[in-house]
Amino acid sequence: IVRSFSNSAAVNSAIKNVTIIGGGLMGSGIAQVTAQAGQNVTLVDVNSDILAKSQKSINNSLGRIAKKIYKDNPQEGEKFAREASERIKTATDPVAAVKDTDLVIEAIVENLDVKHALFQKLDNAAPAHTIFASNTSSLSINDISSVVKRKDRFGGLHFFNPVPVMRLLEVVRGGETTDSTFDTMMQWGKSIGKTCVACKDTPGFIVNRLLVPYMAEALRLLERGDASARDIDIAMKLGAGYPMGPIELLDYVGLDTTKFILDGWNKNYPDQPLFKPIPILNKLVAEGKLGVKTGEGFYKYDKK
Numbered sequence: 001i002v003r004s005f006s007n008s009a010a011v012n013s014a015i016k017n018v019t020i021i022g023g024g025l026m027g028s029g030i031a032q033v034t035a036q037a038g039q040n041v042t043l044v045d046v047n048s049d050i051l052a053k054s055q056k057s058i059n060n061s062l063g064r065i066a067k068k069i070y071k072d073n074p075q076e077g078e079k080f081a082r083e084a085s086e087r088i089k090t091a092t093d094p095v096a097a098v099k100d101t102d103l104v105i106e107a108i109v110e111n112l113d114v115k116h117a118l119f120q121k122l123d124n125a126a127p128a129h130t131i132f133a134s135n136t137s138s139l140s141i142n143d144i145s146s147v148v149k150r151k152d153r154f155g156g157l158h159f160f161n162p163v164p165v166m167r168l169l170e171v172v173r174g175g176e177t178t179d180s181t182f183d184t185m186m187q188w189g190k191s192i193g194k195t196c197v198a199c200k201d202t203p204g205f206i207v208n209r210l211l212v213p214y215m216a217e218a219l220r221l222l223e224r225g226d227a228s229a230r231d232i233d234i235a236m237k238l239g240a241g242y243p244m245g246p247i248e249l250l251d252y253v254g255l256d257t258t259k260f261i262l263d264g265w266n267k268n269y270p271d272q273p274l275f276k277p278i279p280i281l282n283k284l285v286a287e288g289k290l291g292v293k294t295g296e297g298f299y300k301y302d303k304k
């Protein structure tokens with residue numbers, strides 16, 4: 001948090017105006033960290049009710065961060081939060097919102113057809129120099145960019161939840177991303193205070209490519225009856241030093257999200273044994289037990 005703020009002076013000169021499409025969990029966080037770094041943001045979603053919610057959650061988060069950074073100077077903290085908040089404009093028309101933008105980051109629903117429809121519209125409307133990026137977790141950047149002409153100015157910017165807290169940004173190079181586009185994306189990531197890692201367009205990039213099969217293997221261990229869920233979690237925390245066990249992590253991420261990612265990869269890579277469906281996961285998802293968010297997954301949680 002402190003990093004993203006202290007780096008705000010080093011705003012990348014190539015990118016001044018950023019348009020973020022999708023004001024949900026991820027888009028709101030991306031809008032916030034971009035505005036905190038001193039850049040102008042336009043946040044786009046389908047209607048103004050959703051955008052009002054996005055703004056509320058951004059303002060709450062900015063307030064918390066301001067309190068932390070400016071413990072001894074609440075006035076300065078208020079100014080910081082207000083100025084960041086004022087840098088975020090909202091809009092419901094994506095075409096108008098990209099007319100004067102340097103970077104578009106798409107964080108809408110994880111559906112290839114919907115992303116295609118959006119990018120096709122934006123490709124005709126945005127200036128020639130504008131870089132397009134997707135925050136997709138599980139789709140291929142090359143598949144998403146297949147519908148645009150500017151494949152050389154297209155890549156992946158994969159953030160982690162919660163965006164203001166998680167320091168990593170995976171910068172993904174598509175098959176036709178030029179060095180200049182890639183360098184600009186890396187510099188931009190640094191300008192908003194993230195630590196950037198480079199990755200090619202492969203399923204799950206770095207983090208999810210390792211994390212999803214790891215969680216899947218934990219479930220296969222459980223399914224075979226080799227160990228209990230609790231013991232698997234204890235083992236990985238105390239034996240491998242992980243802050244959470246794989247099954248707790250699944251409940252936290254959402255069982256539906258992990259199933260969705262696995263199913264998509266399995267369809268595209270049917271020969272990869274690590275991506276095969278997991279009956280126990282499918283059963284819980286069918287029962288609506290999706291993890292922490294529904295009060296029950298592999299464990300039970302108190303609903304607040």
Ligand code: NAI
Nearest residue numbers: 022023024025026027045046107108109110135136137161
């Ligand atoms: P979300 O459901 O919280 O937000 C998506 C938002 O996009 C919604 O507000 C929806 O109204 C809006 N939207 C849908 N279609 C739209 C369109 N055509 N035009 C404008 N707005 C539209 O979803 P979330 O979790 O923020 O995920 C968004 C993207 O980020 C997905 O591609 C997901 O794979 C990716 N992602 C998600 C992570 C997570 O932990 N949830 C982590 C990293 C990436």
